[in-house]
Amino acid sequence: MPGKVFIETFGCQMNVADSEQILGRLGQAGWSPVDTPEAADLVVFNTCSVRDHAEAKIRSRLGVLREQKRGQPGLKIAIAGCMAQREQADLLKKWPHVDVVVGTDQFARLPELIERLDVTGRIAATDFGDWEDDFGANAVREPGVNAYVPVMRGCNYNCTYCVVPNTRGREKSRRPEAVEAEVRRLVGEGFKQITLLGQTVDAYGKTLGDGSNLAGLLRRLHAIDGLLRLRFVTSHPKDISDELLDTIAELPRVAKHLHVPAQSGSDRILRLMGRRYGRDEYLHFVERARSRIPGVELLSDFIVGFPGETDAEFEQTVSLMEQVRFGGAYVFTYSVRPGTPAVRLPDDVPEAVKKQRCNRLLALQLDHQSEQFRALHGQTVEVLVEGESKTDPDMLHGRTMGFRHVVFPKREGLVGTLHRVTITRSTPLTLFGE
Ligand code: SAH
Ligand code: SF4
Ligand code: F3S
8 A cells, every 4th residue: 555655844853853754654664755746645744833824835735735636536645743733633624635634743653544544534643642762763864964863852831922832742851872872873874963953952851850961961972983063952041051051162072052042132021922031031141151152153033023012122122132142043023823822912013013123133133144254254164064055066065163154165075074164255144265
């Protein structure tokens, strides 16, 4: 019965990693991957619910699939990931051409669910479950320099705007031995840079109850021969201990950048968001990070237009950005998510104002980045070479320790090595060098 499978992934790095696992499980059951939905007997969408925009894109792709299935009635369609977890069996009601809905902890069962469709009929499996020790053993990864390794799933925070606690369940950490075994295998296969993944990855280990923490995990993995760089995303400012900061500073192959979303610079909005820190506490974290890890790059996410956000409160976010001067920032306009605590608050900031605020923060961030980049002109930085530049096949691209994107002329044999590059010029997003 197994045939050809096409998988499309939406959303964050965690979903990309889950798709690698899904392909692995299906591969074991005899499914072989193809590059287009038209060539497939089974189409899997691994979905994201973080903003309505993400779900709208998936709804539109589902509409296209409905047309395809009209001409190819044997086509099987499976929805996995966060939207599957959020809507569960309702998805089957809304989309009669969908055969299987599989939640964020259930994708290992996908081959079996497909196989038994004749017996069970259209089906949704959305219970939350535990880690399995062989999690990751079968993942099908794109060969290259980078591999992503989930070390935690779920989230125990309850930021009021966020759908992730609903779609990924309670926080759970993977055993350090299992993580180490996977990373050893990946480095043996030739991967050079490992990124550890978790929604609040700096809280790693808490649920294991044996004293495990991220600092300890970093030390353990750092000792693996052949690993050139180790990094992790995403952090919550409340969970970053001094021990963790000192460990990052001490271990030479741990990347010197932290993605620690601030979300807002206004105390009142932060409180309404349920972030569990205020502006001063965030600024104090920035000071701690910078004093303990010289040259660390800080990256942030911001949400603009949260319910009730006034002009003055937005200006607080602008001033936080001015004060910190981040190395990079993602800015999102607030999107009401069904089932989150913030649905009780009226979504009262007009769309046009949200857009304006978003553009303003993005422009300010670009100013800061341009300035930081110009200061690097003439300096030599160490870059991990990741591959050919996406826009110019005669150029290579790589990343600095601070995760800055650097483009420079191609030479054979550099991909996957550390290389010294002298910065000659820059655009707001990219450094160019020789
Ligand atoms: N676990 C990570 C990332 C969560 S989702 C963390 O806690 O930082 C990634 C980003 O999407 C968040 O940092 C937030 O800035 C944004 N986001 C989450 N929910 C949103 C919503 N309802 N509307 C707009 N942006 C949102
Ligand atoms: Fe969402 Fe907050 Fe958890 Fe991040 S920390 S995943 S924003 S609830
Ligand atoms: Fe990721 Fe989207 Fe789920 S950002 S955790 S795939 S809601």
